[in-house]
Amino acid sequence: MRGDPSVLHVDLDAFFAAVEQRDKPSLRGKPVVVGGVGLRGVVSTASYEARKYGVRSAMSTAEARSRCPHAAYLGPRFEVYRRSSQAVMAEMRALSPLVEPLSLDEAFVDLSASGLTGLTVEDVQAIALDLKAAIRKASGGLTASVGAGTSKLIAKIASDLDKPDGVVVVPAGTEAEFLAPMQVTVIPGVGPATAQRLSMAGVRTVADLQQLDEDELIRQVGSAHGSSLYRLAIAADDRPVVSDRETKSVSVEDTFETDIIDRSLLAAIGDRMAHRVSERLQKAQLSGRTVTVKTRMHDFTTHTRSSTLAGPTDDARVIARVARRLLDDSEIGGGIRLLGVGVSSLADWIQDDLFTESEYAEAPVEVVELPERPRDQVGFYPGQDVAHPDYGRGWVWGSGRGRVTVRFETADTPPGPVRTFAVDDPDLTKVAIGSAEGDDEPESGQNGLNE
DNA sequence: TCTGGGGTCCTAGGACCC
DNA sequence: TCTGGGGTCCTAGGACCC
Numbered sequence: 463m464r465g466d467p468s469v470l471h472v473d474l475d476a477f478f479a480a481v482e483q484r485d486k487p488s489l490r491g492k493p494v495v496v497g498g499v500g501l502r503g504v505v506s507t508a509s510y511e512a513r514k515y516g517v518r519s520a521m522s523t524a525e526a527r528s529r530c531p532h533a534a535y536l537g538p539r540f541e542v543y544r545r546s547s548q549a550v551m552a553e554m555r556a557l558s559p560l561v562e563p564l565s566l567d568e569a570f571v572d573l574s575a576s577g578l579t580g581l582t583v584e585d586v587q588a589i590a591l592d593l594k595a596a597i598r599k600a601s602g603g604l605t606a607s608v609g610a611g612t613s614k615l616i617a618k619i620a621s622d623l624d625k626p627d628g629v630v631v632v633p634a635g636t637e638a639e640f641l642a643p644m645q646v647t648v649i650p651g652v653g654p655a656t657a658q659r660l661s662m663a664g665v666r667t668v669a670d671l672q673q674l675d676e677d678e679l680i681r682q683v684g685s686a687h688g689s690s691l692y693r694l695a696i697a698a699d700d701r702p703v704v705s706d707r708e709t710k711s712v713s714v715e716d717t718f719e720t721d722i723i724d725r726s727l728l729a730a731i732g733d734r735m736a737h738r739v740s741e742r743l744q745k746a747q748l749s750g751r752t753v754t755v756k757t758r759m760h761d762f763t764t765h766t767r768s769s770t771l772a773g774p775t776d777d778a779r780v781i782a783r784v785a786r787r788l789l790d791d792s793e794i795g796g797g798i799r800l801l802g803v804g805v806s807s808l809a810d811w812i813q814d815d816l817f818t819e820s821e822y823a824e825a826p827v828e829v830v831e832l833p834e835r836p837r838d839q840v841g842f843y844p845g846q847d848v849a850h851p852d853y854g855r856g857w858v859w860g861s862g863r864g865r866v867t868v869r870f871e872t873a874d875t876p877p878g879p880v881r882t883f884a885v886d887d888p889d890l891t892k893v894a895i896g897s898a899e900g901d902d903e904p905e906s907g908q909n910g911l912n913e
Numbered sequence: 914t915c916t917g918g919g920g921t922c923c924t925a926g927g928a929c930c931c
Numbered sequence: 932t933c934t935g936g937g938g939t940c941c942t943a944g945g946a947c948c949c
Contacts, residue, residue, distance in 0.1 A: 497917075504917045506949090519949080525914035565919090565949045651922095653947050686923055687946090707921095715918060752941085762916065766943060802918090807941095 463700055464612050466581040467631050468573040470590065471609045471617035472554060472597075474547075475626035477567035479509035481546055482536055484602050493517070493533035495526050501719050502799070506538055510626060543567075546601050553596040557589070562703045570614055572703035583631045586610045590629045612637060613699035619648050637697035642669040649694050656683055656691075671695040709748060713756075713804025714738045721760050721797030725789075728801055732789050733782045735803035740778035743805060749774035750805035753781055755788040758800035767792050774809045781805060849891050 474480065478496040483489045493512035497505040503523035515530035523535065547566040554561045560575030573581060573589065581589075590608040597606050609620025611632040619641070620630040632640050646652050646660055646668060659682050665671050671679075672695050680688030693699065714735045722728055732755065743749055754768040767788040775781065785803045 500917095502915085502917075506917080520916080522914055522916060525916095528914070568949070651947065655946055684924075710921070711919095713919070717917060754942095764944080768942060770941065800917090804920095 463698070464574065465634050466574075466579070467583065467586050467610045467612055467616075467634055468578065468581055469611055469614055469617040469703065470571040470573065470586075470593070471614070471621040472550075472569050472571060472593070473607050473609075473621045473625070474550065474567040474597075475605045475607055476507050476509050476513075477547075477604070478507035478538055478543055479512070480604050481539075481543055482534075483509060484604065485542070489534055493530050494536065495523070495530070495533045496536050496538050497523055497526075499523060499535050499537050502717050508533075546604065549600045550597050550604070550606070553593065553600050556596070557593055560703050560705055562705055562707070570617065570703045575703070583633050586631045587629060590631070594627070594629070613697065614701050614703065615649070615694055615699040616640065616697065618650060619644070622648075638672065641695070641697055642667070642672065644668050646671055649691065651687070651691070651694075656687065659683055668695055708810075709746065709808060711804055711806035711808065712739055712742050712746070712748065712750070713754070713802055714742075715756060715800055715802030715804075717758070717800045718798075721799050722801075723794065723797040725794065728789060728794070728798070729786050731801055732785045732803055735801065736782035736785050737778045739803055739805055740776055740781055743776040748808050748810060749776040750809065751775075751807040752805065753784040753788065754802075754804045754806065755785050755792060756800070756802035756804065757789075757792050757794070757798045759793075759795055759798055762799075764800075765792060768806075770807060774807070776805075850889050 479494040482494050482496060483492075489509075491511065492509075493515065494509040495505055495512050495517055496507045497503055501524075505517060505519055505521045505523060505526050507519060508517040508526070512526075512530050512533045515533070517526045517530050517533065526533070527535065543566050547563075551561060551563055551569060554569055554571045558571050558573055558576035560572035562570040562572075564570070571593075573586070578585075578589075587610075590610060594606050594608060598604060605627040607621050607625045607628045609617045609622065609630050609632075611617045611620055612634050616632050616637050620632050621628075623630045641648075644667060646665060647657050649668070652660070660666070660671070663674070663678070663682050665674060671691070674692075674695075676689060676692040679692050682688065683691065716731070716735070722731075751772075751774045752768055752770045754766050756764065756766050758764045769784050769788055771780070771784070781803065789801075
């Protein structure tokens with residue numbers, strides 16, 4: 463641990479709502495709620511005017527509307543927020559090269575990396591005020607709250623104490639007493655479940671936590687969580703500020719306005735999600751081996767199914783195929799409210815082998831907008847298994863405007879030929895899902911590619 | 914008032930290998 | 932023939948964060 467309060471935590475105040483108020487002067491001074499505006503939407507950010515009515519982040523928009531009917535309810539504009547965020551982060555990087563963004567509106571700044579040493583509380587206070595002014599100027603008027611201390615934990619907690627537009631610097635050496643009177647839930651990582659378990663052990667404040675011995679804590683909340691909590695409670699936090707954290711997974715998910723039971727519709731939606739995941743992987747020059755499908759039932763129970771390939775891929779068609787099979791294996795019950803597709807086990811390289819983009823790139827493939835009712839209008843849906851007397855077994859890549867595009871599997875190497883047919887072509891027949899033989903995805907344990 | 918979307922990290926059990 | 936322990940990988944679920 464360091465001897466001066468050189469870790470800053472910078473937190474933009476009501477960020478999404480503040481950007482909207484900045485861009486639309488008519489909203490200034492009024493309650494603004496940014497989040498999902500649909501039936502199942504939740505609040506991302508409420509302006510301070512809306513918070514007076516009890517509107518909070520993560521609250522359902524329906525409840526927010528009942529608490530504050532006269533607020534402006536806006537869907538998020540992530541591209542705009544991203545641009546403002548970048549401008550703000552640039553101001554922090556001008557102060558120190560060591561900046562760790564936690565989200566669009568939050569970051570740690572390590573002042574020791576800029577060569578500043580022996581900082582007093584007054585020094586840090588002045589630096590924080592300068593930074594806030596620079597942020598305000600660079601972002602067109604956004605305010606930030608800044609906390610500073612000898613560790614990430616202290617800086618993070620401090621930034622929350624004088625919101626909005628505040629600065630709190632915790633002097634070196636006063637950390638444990640600073641934390642002692644606070645509720646355990648101020649410690650990042652202590653959520654409702656952990657708080658509940660701790661309270662059963664009579665622990666409500668950090669002071670209570672400081673009395674507990676480590677073994678007892680581990681018995682209550684588990685080994686990793688227990689030992690990290692034990693150290694955080696006594697303000698023993700030496701976690702470094704890290705500027706380049708690598709991405710571990712990329713995923714897309716969607717909650718539907720009403721639950722969906724139709725598997726063919728879900729398969730088509732899953733295909734689109736696979737495409738979006740693929741686009742984002744390619745943009746980031748990433749590829750991954752594990753494909754995961756997530757489903758959420760009407761009662762909110764959530765299930766995942768995953769499958770790990772022999773080598774990494776960023777190819778939409780490979781991700782879509784695996785996702786469709788995982789979806790076929792998933793219980794759907796009386797319908798699901800959410801579907802998600804993700805890729806993890808990421809590598810920053812792409813295996814030049816098997817079903818990766820280098821081979822698929824040769825075959826032109828028609829990408830078709832998903833029809834609103836794919837099965838009823840077209841008779842085919844993306845991912846559906848089909849057969850043709852001349853070309854053999856294949857699967858539908860796209861359909862629309864009276865035509866259906868099919869990728870055929872061949873015995874030798876992928877990709878097979880891609881052909882387009884009229885939807886009423888009598889030679890093109892549908893094959894029941896799950897009856898496909900010789901499924902030739904590069905899947906672990908099936909083709910001997912693993913060591 | 915029924916609960917988003919993007920993530921991270923941890924746990925636990927089973928398979929498999931040495 | 933029976934019984935092992937440790938390490939790694941994979942899968943599923945859960946807690947948590949913004």
